[in-house]
Amino acid sequence: MEVARVEHASKVYKIGEVETHALNDASVTIASGEFTALVGPSGSGKTTLLQLIGCLDQPTSGAVFVAGKDVSRLNRNQRADMRRDTIGFVFQFFALIPTLTAFENVELPMLLGANKLSDGERRKRVTSLLESVELADRAANRPDQMSGGQQQRVAIARALASKPTFILADEPTANLDTANGKQIMDIMTRLNQETGVTFVFATHDQRVISYARRIVTMRDGRIVES
């Protein structure tokens, strides 16, 4: 079963007179349960592709389908709801809200949801998510009171919070040392196997690529192998 599909998508960035074809007629389908690495040299369009699949941006031409819906037909609120309900994000720079504790960061997506859990259920879920990324003891810490690896694990817990169908991770280990990178990849692999949630992660790192069960290679905005 597919969770997202990109059809002949192009993305052109224009700065003044200069046009950059960040994505050039790219097509790819992500199936449920995948654990996929998006690889390619710097500037090849990995981030751009993830942004389209993540409903963070729209293609210049072509189409993106998420959960069976054409993203270009969704308005801003519908795209926000799509991100909230079906997509989780993990970014290179441990994107947490600095004023909130680890617990609150993980809790936040659930507070945005329409199908609200009871307070008790929600707390239980946050605690179990933090346990699953081995951070139960850091629940009360704010981001500046945690290491990079810990912050990234909180981000993974947060990405899982609203039970998304897939998680997009853009170079999740690029700012981590080898040991922490390995821990992140181990956790992601385990979560993929335990919960069946789909992972797509962009990376340059050969060790990270080795975790993937599918590899999509990009060059100059094109998908050259998948």
Add this chain to the structure above:
Amino acid sequence: MKQLLRMAWQNLNRNRRRSFFSALALGMGISLLLLMAAVLDGEYRDALDAAIRLQSGHLQVRALTFDEGKTSLAWTDLIEKPGDLAMRISTLAPVLAATPRLIASGFVAGSDQSVGVRLFGIDPSSPASAPYQQGLKSGAWLTSDDRDGVLVGEKLAAQLNLNAGDKLNLTTNTSNGDVDQQAFVVRGIYSTRTPGFDNTTVLMPLVKAQAFTQAGDHASLIFVLLNDIDQTEPVKTALQTATYDVRTWSQLNDVVVQTQRLSQSYMVMLYLIVLAITATVVVNTLIMAAFERTREIGILSAIGMRPGTIMALFLIESAFLALGGIAIGLVLGGALVAYGTLVGFFIGDVGATGLLVGSTIYAHLTVGDAVNLIVAGLVVTLVGALFPAMMASRMEPVKALRGG
């Protein structure tokens, strides 16, 4: 929603000094406006109060042809047997005092100058004369049968260099169109603390004034004070007959009443101008915050927070700032107003024509003024905050997340 309030609060806490100074700007604006509103209100209240106590009363009963601009003493312009009429009016329950008064114009010939004055023939024993008696600075109060004594206002006395016991030469118009002149003794100097009144008015017993101006048993008007100003209209209705003209305090002081209305509308404009200026400080703070938090807004957007919710977050922050500013404004402004109410601001002799202004202005803050200001402060700030809030809600999550 609870989480949104907490986030807004924590966001303001991140840059406490900046948040404080934004709120302080609003607070200073509000406190100054509060003081201005209170001073203006106090000034008009005092002016009206002085005008009613000293000059107009709550009601006046006069002859149909009486014209206060002319101070005509022709008998047809005066009230006949005013004592009887005043007595009858006094029996009405809401009436505190009703007393005949004769008003004439004249001048005092000093050694080197003549000064135009207003002669007030009053009943010294009437409670309505108490404001003059209470203001006695030196000398003695008048008695009803005094035949050559007058009281001179403090300002006028200073101008003519008069003291209690001095002689003064008074000239007046009379009922039959002549002028008459007589020497009087200054029994005392009074002050109503209202320079505009004190520098023109000479008081003498009604009976003597009637004799001096040959007005017979006539008076210009019956001066009526009520126990409660709100009784003015019913009493007016009760007194109104075909033979007399009954005027209320608001008709008699229309200059004051209209000036007050006008200045209230100026105040509203001033509110908006000052609050708009202080709101720009808050707006500026929020714009800076929106730019600083571009990435964070992108994160919120990425995890599915709707644009409307992001906007709400910023509006809540601005509401907190506004409430903080209002709180500061009420404390600072409250202190200023309290000073103005208890101590007052000395302004000296600035009585304008038609407006009796005391030499010290006391502030008087009405609940209405305070509430208007609080609501205006909140609304103007929130309206101003719409712009940065919309700006934040429209930030693209992509831009927000690229390049760490």
